[in-house]
Amino acid sequence: MKKYLFLSIASLFLASAAFAADSQIWDAMRIQNIYGYGQVESLGLGPLFTMLQANYFAQIFLAVLIGVPAVFLLHYLVIGPKVFSHDGKKIYAFSIFNRIVHQVAAISFIVLIPTGFIMTFGSYFGGGEFVRMMKDLHGIATISFGIVVIPMFLMWIKDMLPNFDDIKWMMIVGGYLSKEKKPVPAGKFNAGQKSWYWIATLGGMVMILTGATMYFLDFDIEMVRSMTGLSQIDLLRVAAILHAFFGMLVVALFFTHVYMAVFAIKGAIHSIITGYKEEEEVEILHSSWYKKLKKEGKI
Numbered sequence: 585m586k587k588y589l590f591l592s593i594a595s596l597f598l599a600s601a602a603f604a605a606d607s608q609i610w611d612a613m614r615i616q617n618i619y620g621y622g623q624v625e626s627l628g629l630g631p632l633f634t635m636l637q638a639n640y641f642a643q644i645f646l647a648v649l650i651g652v653p654a655v656f657l658l659h660y661l662v663i664g665p666k667v668f669s670h671d672g673k674k675i676y677a678f679s680i681f682n683r684i685v686h687q688v689a690a691i692s693f694i695v696l697i698p699t700g701f702i703m704t705f706g707s708y709f710g711g712g713e714f715v716r717m718m719k720d721l722h723g724i725a726t727i728s729f730g731i732v733v734i735p736m737f738l739m740w741i742k743d744m745l746p747n748f749d750d751i752k753w754m755m756i757v758g759g760y761l762s763k764e765k766k767p768v769p770a771g772k773f774n775a776g777q778k779s780w781y782w783i784a785t786l787g788g789m790v791m792i793l794t795g796a797t798m799y800f801l802d803f804d805i806e807m808v809r810s811m812t813g814l815s816q817i818d819l820l821r822v823a824a825i826l827h828a829f830f831g832m833l834v835v836a837l838f839f840t841h842v843y844m845a846v847f848a849i850k851g852a853i854h855s856i857i858t859g860y861k862e863e864e865e866v867e868i869l870h871s872s873w874y875k876k877l878k879k880e881g882k883i
């Protein structure tokens with residue numbers, strides 16, 4: 585019951601944010617609400633924004649797009665995947681609620697990332713109708729991600745708090761630099777998964793807020809202006825800079841997450857579809873959780 589409450593609150597929050605402000609966003613008012621240089625007090629972010637936009641954002645995105653998969657290809661070829669027996673006992677890890685929330689987030693990202701890249705490199709795609717359609721799809725996928733991001737944050741937060749296993753895990757990079765199958769110190773989630781959780785949820789919320797600021801670009805929200813002291817145009821520039829910065833981080837870790845789930849640990853992807861993990865995989869990769877389950881007589 586509590587779970588459905590989370591979902592309803594998240595949906596209501598989004599719907600009211602979209603309709604609350606009294607602004608004409610679809611007609612000529614759109615541009616008039618954005619002040620030019622010197623018209624309102626400004627942080628003078630214009631030159632910084634233009635410099636970052638011209639010299640860094642697209643270049644770093646391209647480097648992430650090519651560099652991160654290249655590193656993983658090398659890892660796959662040199663060290664190879666971890667293969668665990670799929671004939672042993674199964675351990676129930678993810679409830680149906682966990683799986684649905686996760687699947688909605690996954691589908692949203694599969695739309696958000698390519699459409700985001702197409703917008704970043706819009707001129708290479710000829711601009712126009714096609715890129716505009718991708719922009720709309722990006723907006724739609726933001727809504728579905730927005731609905732599940734708070735439930736995802738709440739459902740996993742207890743297991744994602746840092747502990748001493750995380751330091752030990754980091755020191756040995758989770759055992760991924762070796763072919764050996766030695767028990768790795770980690771609870772239900774390891775330090776790598778925890779990092780992804782925080783970036784995906786808190787970073788994801790920053791992406792939603794900054795994305796919405798840019799999408800509804802003439803929403804002259806008095807409250808935000810008085811709280812931050814930023815002019816409308818400054819607010820948009822800060823939003824664009826943060827969206828690009830967190831975007832790079834989220835995309836790099838998303839690629840890592842998919843590599844781990846689909847390639848690096850053979851068959852791991854089944855857990856988020858069926859809810860079950862292989863016993864041997866838990867024993868090796870989540871040894872502290874395995875010991876705890878044994879002690880509690882759950883396996």
Ligand code: HEM
Nearest residue numbers: 689690693773777778780781784842845852853854855856
């Ligand atoms: C094609 C896309 C995706 C695939 C194939 C995938 C796969 C998986 C798998 C197999 C697990 C269980 C890992 C384990 O415990 O062994 C998992 C967990 C998780 N997923 Fe995803 N996922 C995808 C997209 C996403 C997205 C978009 C988000 C968030 C926005 C996300 C967030 C998480 C989190 C926070 C966990 C728990 C921590 C972790 O295992 O990393 N996933 N995912």
